[in-house]
Amino acid sequence: MMAPAVGRLLAAYLHDGTRHPMLERWRPERFALGQSQRREDMIIG
Amino acid sequence: MTTRTFICRCEDVTVKDCDAAIEAGFETIEEIKRFTGMGTGPCQGRECMVPLCTLLQERGVEGSDALAPFTARPPAAQISLGALADGARESTAIPTPTSSPEGEDS
Amino acid sequence: MGRRDAPLPEAVDLAIIGGGVMGLATAYELSKRAPERRICVIEGSYLVSGASGRNGGGVRSQWGDAGNVAIMRESLAICRGLAQTLNINLWFRRGGYLFLARSDASAARLARNIAVHRSVGAPTEQLTAREAKELVPELDVSNVRAATFNSEDGVVFPWPFVWGYASEASARGVAIRTHTRVTGLGEARHAGHDGYDLTLHTGESLWARRVLNATGAWSPVLNEMLGIDLPNRPHRHEIISTEPLKPFLDPLVVDLDSGLYFSQSTRGEIVTGVTMHDVPGGEDDRVNLGTSLEFLERMAANLTAVLPLARALHPVRQWSGPYDISPTATPSSVALLDTPTSSRCVASRVMDS
Numbered sequence: 001m002m003a004p005a006v007g008r009l010l011a012a013y014l015h016d017g018t019r020h021p022m023l024e025r026w027r028p029e030r031f032a033l034g035q036s037q038r039r040e041d042m043i044i045g
Numbered sequence: 046m047t048t049r050t051f052i053c054r055c056e057d058v059t060v061k062d063c064d065a066a067i068e069a070g071f072e073t074i075e076e077i078k079r080f081t082g083m084g085t086g087p088c089q090g091r092e093c094m095v096p097l098c099t100l101l102q103e104r105g106v107e108g109s110d111a112l113a114p115f116t117a118r119p120p121a122a123q124i125s126l127g128a129l130a131d132g133a134r135e136s137t138a139i140p141t142p143t144s145s146p147e148g149e150d151s
Numbered sequence: 152m153g154r155r156d157a158p159l160p161e162a163v164d165l166a167i168i169g170g171g172v173m174g175l176a177t178a179y180e181l182s183k184r185a186p187e188r189r190i191c192v193i194e195g196s197y198l199v200s201g202a203s204g205r206n207g208g209g210v211r212s213q214w215g216d217a218g219n220v221a222i223m224r225e226s227l228a229i230c231r232g233l234a235q236t237l238n239i240n241l242w243f244r245r246g247g248y249l250f251l252a253r254s255d256a257s258a259a260r261l262a263r264n265i266a267v268h269r270s271v272g273a274p275t276e277q278l279t280a281r282e283a284k285e286l287v288p289e290l291d292v293s294n295v296r297a298a299t300f301n302s303e304d305g306v307v308f309p310w311p312f313v314w315g316y317a318s319e320a321s322a323r324g325v326a327i328r329t330h331t332r333v334t335g336l337g338e339a340r341h342a343g344h345d346g347y348d349l350t351l352h353t354g355e356s357l358w359a360r361r362v363l364n365a366t367g368a369w370s371p372v373l374n375e376m377l378g379i380d381l382p383n384r385p386h387r388h389e390i391i392s393t394e395p396l397k398p399f400l401d402p403l404v405v406d407l408d409s410g411l412y413f414s415q416s417t418r419g420e421i422v423t424g425v426t427m428h429d430v431p432g433g434e435d436d437r438v439n440l441g442t443s444l445e446f447l448e449r450m451a452a453n454l455t456a457v458l459p460l461a462r463a464l465h466p467v468r469q470w471s472g473p474y475d476i477s478p479t480a481t482p483s484s485v486a487l488l489d490t491p492t493s494s495r496c497v498a499s500r501v502m503d504s
């Protein structure tokens with residue numbers, strides 16, 4: 001569960017525009033731009 | 046029923062607990078289940094759903110979905126994981142974990 | 152906390168759609184930082200109706216990507232004091248996560264993970280099969296070739312997270328409306344600002360300067376309203392809980408080769424699931440919350456092999472929840488619709504995270 005940490009990152013961005021590097025990495029533009037990203041391979045269940 | 050009457054005996058949920066849920070704005074059985082934990086024990090609502098319905102009616106809680114029971118889920122009858130595992134081994138569709146594990150690296 | 156009759160302002164600075172843990176945590180954190188902002192959360196059903204109410208409650212730093220490991224460590228650190236902050240019992244129990252590898256390929260993955268974890272300071276340890284059995288004597292480790300353990304990881308009861316964030320956000324002025332579906336979403340200017348008009352199934356409407364799509368596996372429905380097509384899709388995962396046992400199992404155990412995981416909740420139940428590569432009943436573009444005998448048998452076969460005492464246990468409930476999966480298995484669903492005019496370059500709107 002990432003929500004406690006990601007909620008803070010999103011709130012910081014919404015508050016004053018602070019962009020954490022992970023928010024940059026998760027920009028949906030990456031799908032359109034075809035940027036290659038490492039696939040997370042530890043999804044369980 | 047008094048405020049100390051148990052609605053759910055599996056999870057020790059009382060009338061007072063359910064009243065607190067109603068007070069907090071939860072007005073359907075689905076929500077009251079999740080807020081109080083009623084119905085999440087071994088009986089899975091078989092004992093407690095009707096007493097909760099009665100309470101909600103007494104409290105004047107209305108709404109088309111208020112008294113809808115929470116989702117019925119398997120198992121319908123008791124069955125051990127051992128019996129299920131043996132069933133799986135008879136099925137060719139499910140690989141048994143002890144037969145040469147193949148790691149997948151993707 | 153949320154109510155179906157919570158009044159909604161006519162205009163808000165931020166409309167969060169989706170009353171799960173992600174939307175509510177964001178609402179709470181923003182309301183703390185910026186109390187003057189008008190924020191509302193709109194949930195189509197009840198507050199834990201989605202993935203936030205249907206998961207196994209694991210919180211771990213043992214991921215494969217260093218960025219994910221660092222974020223999860225931050226989540227774990229927040230969880231330590233969160234029960235006090237949110238004034239609710241989260242049932243957070245830090246028993247660690249124990250990963251088992253039964254093949255060379257899986258052992259290699261664990262070795263690679265340890266290097267990644269150490270690079271961001273996560274104290275993951277490499278264990279032998281014997282050491283794994285010392286941690287959990289009930290395990291059958293006869294096929295185990297390697298293991299890793301991180302004592303910082305833990306399990307929670309997921310529902311109180313949602314109540315806690317909702318009630319503290321609500322106390323800070325966030326309007327939380329439940330049982331209300333967003334049926335229309337489109338760009339609209341208001342008082343000189345770009346933003347969005349939201350239409351609700353109740354016939355109400357409101358304007359929001361920004362919109363956060365926090366509906367997870369349900370997010371494509373909202374995205375479609377704005378002509379946004381992202382490649383994230385719902386993926387159904389099943390899970391069971393068993394009759395309760397006396398506490399005996401400290402860590403959550405993962406068998407990497409089968410994708411089996413199991414933990415003991417604070418209530419004593421074994422909570423367990425297993426990877427199904429093909430979702431029984433087929434893939435679906437929409438969320439499907441069904442359950443299957445295929446899952447139950449596969450889970451039982453794998454669990455009883457690793458934890459033989461489970462043969463005598465009876466499942467109490469089998470349910471399912473959706474993972475929201477993108478092609479790189481990275482988050483995509485919390486989409487922030489922000490300043491439409493500046494953003495036509497990609498997927499027609501700017502969206503973050």
